Amino acid sequence: xxxxxxxxxxxxxxxxxxxxxxxxxxxxxxxxxxxxxxxxxxxxxxxxxxxxxxxxxxxxxxxxxxxxxxxxxxxxxxxxxxxxxxxxxxxxxxxxxxxxxxxxxxxxxxxxxxxxxxxxxxxxxxxxxxxxxxxxxxxxxxxxxxxxxxxxxxxxxxxxxxxxxxxxxxxxxxxxxxxxxxxxxxxxxxxxxxxxxxxxxxxxxxxxxxxxxxxxxxxxxxxxx
Amino acid sequence: xxxxxxxxxxxxxxxxxxxxxxxxxxxxxxxxxxxxxxxxxxxxxxxxxxxxxxxxxxxxxxxxxxxxxxxxxxxxxxxxxxxxxxxxxxxxxxxxxxxxxxxxxxxxxxxxxxxxxxxxxxxxxxxxxxxxxxxxxxxxxxxxxxxxxxxxxxxxxxxxxxxxxxxxxxxxxxxxxxxxxxxxxxxxxxxxxxxxxxxxxxxxxxxxxxxxxxxxxxxxxxxxxxxxxxxxxxxxxxxxxxxxxxxxxxxxxxxxxxxxxxxxxxxxxxxxxxxxxxxxxxxxxxxxxxxxxxxxxxx
Numbered sequence: 001x002x003x004x005x006x007x008x009x010x011x012x013x014x015x016x017x018x019x020x021x022x023x024x025x026x027x028x029x030x031x032x033x034x035x036x037x038x039x040x041x042x043x044x045x046x047x048x049x050x051x052x053x054x055x056x057x058x059x060x061x062x063x064x065x066x067x068x069x070x071x072x073x074x075x076x077x078x079x080x081x082x083x084x085x086x087x088x089x090x091x092x093x094x095x096x097x098x099x100x101x102x103x104x105x106x107x108x109x110x111x112x113x114x115x116x117x118x119x120x121x122x123x124x125x126x127x128x129x130x131x132x133x134x135x136x137x138x139x140x141x142x143x144x145x146x147x148x149x150x151x152x153x154x155x156x157x158x159x160x161x162x163x164x165x166x167x168x169x170x171x172x173x174x175x176x177x178x179x180x181x182x183x184x185x186x187x188x189x190x191x192x193x194x195x196x197x198x199x200x201x202x203x204x205x206x207x208x209x210x211x212x213x214x215x216x217x218x219x220x221x222x223x224x225x
Numbered sequence: 226x227x228x229x230x231x232x233x234x235x236x237x238x239x240x241x242x243x244x245x246x247x248x249x250x251x252x253x254x255x256x257x258x259x260x261x262x263x264x265x266x267x268x269x270x271x272x273x274x275x276x277x278x279x280x281x282x283x284x285x286x287x288x289x290x291x292x293x294x295x296x297x298x299x300x301x302x303x304x305x306x307x308x309x310x311x312x313x314x315x316x317x318x319x320x321x322x323x324x325x326x327x328x329x330x331x332x333x334x335x336x337x338x339x340x341x342x343x344x345x346x347x348x349x350x351x352x353x354x355x356x357x358x359x360x361x362x363x364x365x366x367x368x369x370x371x372x373x374x375x376x377x378x379x380x381x382x383x384x385x386x387x388x389x390x391x392x393x394x395x396x397x398x399x400x401x402x403x404x405x406x407x408x409x410x411x412x413x414x415x416x417x418x419x420x421x422x423x424x425x426x427x428x429x430x431x432x433x434x435x436x437x438x439x440x441x442x443x444x445x446x447x448x449x450x451x452x453x454x455x456x457x458x459x460x461x462x463x464x465x466x467x468x469x470x471x472x473x474x475x476x477x478x479x480x481x482x483x484x485x486x487x488x489x490x491x492x493x494x495x496x497x498x499x500x501x502x503x504x505x506x507x508x509x510x511x512x513x514x515x516x517x518x519x520x521x522x523x524x
Contacts, residue, residue: 151333152304152344156351157396159330160384160411163458169333181392193395196402199308199352 002030002093003118003126006041007111009048012089015109019087022049023058024111025074025100027065027092033120036112037065037091045091045111057084065096072103134204140192142183147200149176155197229268229296229325230378232501233407233436238494239501240522241268241298241409241438242513244290246281255286256293258510263295265514265523268325270409270503273300277337284314288321298380299323302331307347308356308366315360319375327380327409328353351396354379354403379404383437384411384459385422398429405435409503412442412453415463416492423498436500439493443486443509443516446478447471483512487519494522 016022024042031037039061046056058081062070075082087107090097093114101108118126131148137155138145147153151169158177161168165178184192213221232239242262247255262269269290273283287297299318306314318326330350334342348356356366363374381400387393400408408426413419419439426437442460444450447470450462466485473481490502502522506513517523 152330152346152349154330154346154349156349156399158387158392159350160382160387161332161336161458162387162392164388168458169335175392177392177396178389181389181395194398196351196399199348202347 001033001118001120001126002095003034003115003128004031004036004093004112005034005115006036006091007113012109012111013052016049016054016087016089019054019107021055021057021085021087023082023085023088024049024056024060025065025071025088025090025092025096026059026061027096028061028063029065031065031092031096031112032061034126035124037061037096041091045089049089058082062092062096062099065090065092066099068099068102071099075103132205133200134209135201137197137200140195140197141180142187142189142192144176144180144183146176146180149174149179153200155200227267227296228378229298230406232267233378238522239268239436239438240266240490240517241270241501241503242266242510243270243272243503243505243507244286244297244510245272245275245507246283246286248278248280250281252281255281256289259290259293259295262510262513263290263293265517266504267501268296268298270298270300270327270505273302273329273331274305274337275332277304277332277334277339277342279337279339284317284321284323287318287323291322296325297323298325298327300327300329301353302329303346303348303350303353304331304334304344307345308352311348311353312356312360312365315357315375315377316371319360319377324376325378325380326357327382328357328405329382350381351399351403354381354400354405358404378406380407380409381405382411382440383408383426385413385419385426386411386415386461387459390422390425394425394429397426401430401433401435407436407438407500409438410440411459412440412505414444414466414489415461416489416498418461419493420496420498438501438503439489439499440503440505441486441489442505442507443479443512444470444482445509446475446482479509479512483516483519486516490516490520490522494520 024045026037026042042059046059049056060074064070087109088100089109089111090100091111097110116128117130119129121127133147146155151167158175162175165175167173167175271283271286274280283300287299290297328350334344357377357379360375361377363371383397384393450467450470453460454462470481493499
């Protein structure tokens with residue numbers, strides 16, 4: 001799940017300066033779950049913009065906001081209305097906003113700040129546990145990712161900032177290394193604690209990354225041969 | 226005075242001090258501290274953007290200490306440079322005549338004065354130790370031959386009061402395995418705890434020639450001691466010292482702190498608890514000669 005927060009309304013108004021007719025797109029997946037771009041948020045944004053003299057000409061919750069074909073289809077099916085728009089305000093992560101970018105040449109404005117790939121621990125309680133580093137190493141760490149959950153992404157143990165099981169960056173946050181050591185002990189895989197790990201290869205994936213279901217990627221993608 | 230490496234290998238009790246470069250180019254006070262301490266201690270650490278606060282660089286100041294006839298211990302952290310920058314700076318250090326390197330992770334940028342900065346942490350401190358050793362063997366991290374190698378005496382740090390201690394000791398073992406020649410600890414105040422730590426540490430370093438120096442930060446008052454307990458990770462000032470500091474009027478607190486530091490140095494030396502001490506004065510460099518004299522460790 002991509003976790004995002006709402007941008008301050010004043011910032012959105014500033015970005016929309018000079019634009020009168022607005023299209024608002026939300027996202028039926030992550031932004032709905034995080035309550036930043038679902039039906040209530042889109043309706044609320046519509047009302048707020050209209051209070052400030054904007055004309056909202058079209059709103060839609062795209063089923064999957066980052067699905068470019070989905071966004072293009074919706075804009076195509078509603079071409080007459082959306083063609084009157086000066087700007088598109090997208091309430092989703094940056095991927096959703098750029099799916100809109102791929103579907104129109106008009107002014108596209110982000111309505112949310114994308115934060116991280118988050119696990120849903122319970123309703124509206126999200127935590128970053130994976131940072132998509134390109135080569136998963138967590139078997140050596142009791143399935144607790146030090147790249148993501150240690151604030152410094154250290155791979156050989158805690159720094160000197162660890163304090164009573166918490167992190168120097170945020171005293172509320174668990175030190176990943178205490179969690180890792182406890183977990184490996186529970187599993188009886190003590191040997192993993194004595195491993196010396198090399199630095200990460202930061203170019204396993206080059207950014208911007210792309211994977212296409214053909215050629216060398218075909219088998220990795222798990223598609224039918 | 227000879228080199229820090231020679232002092233460590235001599236079997237004698239080793240004492241090092243520390244220089245904190247200024248925030249700016251006014252180096253007058255710092256140069257005074259260097260000249261005051263360079264012949265009184267075997268090595269002088271130079272901090273690297275300590276506490277993630279941007280300052281004059283440890284490389285340039287370490288070079289200046291060499292020029293003035295002292296022996297610097299070049300602190301270098303993984304926070305501000307990737308593996309290219311770190312190795313390039315290590316070659317620059319060798320070029321400037323610097324031989325002692327202290328490899329640190331580095332505090333996170335959010336605790337410093339450039340809170341929006343990107344922390345690099347491409348290498349960790351264990352990799353940095355390994356890297357120095359590779360360069361000593363004539364090659365860079367990737368195994369490419371160097372045209373002229375290095376001869377670094379490689380140091381690392383450990384936090385004896387880390388809570389829990391176990392993960393810290395596993396990391397200590399990785400640093401020993403990576404080839405660290407010496408360790409300087411985070412500041413220690415509880416001598417019983419430190420002796421217990423040293424027993425564990427000696428088990429890990431058994432068979433390897435690794436020197437361990439106790440870190441000492443002079444307590445300059447009850448307020449400071451309480452602050453360290455509350456706010457500095459990995460530091461524990463026991464109640465007995467808090468009481469001792471509390472018994473003297475405020476204006477005599479510094480002297481009491483000096484007395485405590487000198488007492489700890491004597492204890493560690495006389496009981497052969499560790500191989501030496503590293504004194505971090507943190508802005509109070511003027512009192513270091515008095516501590517050394519009281520402890521009877523140098524002239």
